[in-house]
Amino acid sequence: MRVPSISSNSIRVAPQQERSARRLAAFLEAAEALFAEHGFEAATMQAIADRSASSIGALYNYFPDKQAIAVTLLRKYSEELRSRIRALMDRAETLSTRDFAVEFIDCIIQFARDYPAWLNLLTAPVRFRRDAAARRALRLYLAQAFERKNPALSSERAMLVANVSVQIAKGMMAVYTDSEPKMREAVIAEFRSVLAAYLEQVLAERS
Structure with a gap:
């Protein structure tokens, strides 16, 4: 069965005042907790409003639906994950291939533990439309690290290896x-x- 794809606007109105920004943060914090505890499907807009000690009307002023809240959270997670991955990529040349593979896997696992709602949103029975440019940026960080570790790799080959690593x-x-x-x-x-076995083979290749 095909997984439905959700395309939804995120924040209706960007907060202009500190009070509005605090309310927005409270809505996102409440939604994040509910998505982590109960999953995307079980969480409701009313539950999010109740958890944030606000009215459902106020919540709808910011978000048209819970899909929009999920998309906003996924954007936040994407930025944070890219930051962590980039920090690892900056050290890639100092690590053995096996250590790099271990740290990459551990980075992803630690992120999932730090943000349990992220994992529940990724495995939800709907597919949220995410920023294609952000996804490409993550793969580009990986590809560039692989090229530095093995200059014999072409840019195309390095990007393929990055894609395979992400899929792993x-x-x-x-x-x-x-x-x-x-x-x-x-x-x-x-x-x-x-991942270590795969990268050890690829990063030992010579043109």
């Missing part, structure tokens, strides 16, 4: 989510090994 991380998150808590460390260990 996505696969890990899917298995991680479906696994019992007692098995999750084993899942992480397996995917560390998978």
Whole structure:
């Protein structure tokens, strides 16, 4: 069955005053907590308003629906994840390929633990339209790090390797989510090994 794609405007009106900014932050904090605790489908606009100690009318002044709230949160998560990945990429040349793979996997896992709503939104039965430029930027950071580690890689090959690495991380998150808590460390260990083996082969290539 095809997963429906959700395209929704995010914030209706950008806050102009400090009070409005605080209210917006309260709505996002409440939604984030509910998405983390109950998932996207179970959370409702009324529950978000109640959690933020505000009225449903005030919430609708900022967001047309909960999809818009999810998109706003995903943008925030995307910026934070890119920042963490870029910090790792800046150290890529100082790390062995295996250590790099381990740290990349661990970076993703730690992010999921820091922002549990992120994982629930990624695995929701709807697909939110996200910023294509932001997704490309993340892959570009990876590709550039791979080129620095192996100058023999062409830009096209490095971008392909970046895409494959991201897909490995996505696969890990899917298995991680479906696994019992007692098995999750084993899942992480397996995917560390998978990514390390793949990158050790690719980054040893010579033209």
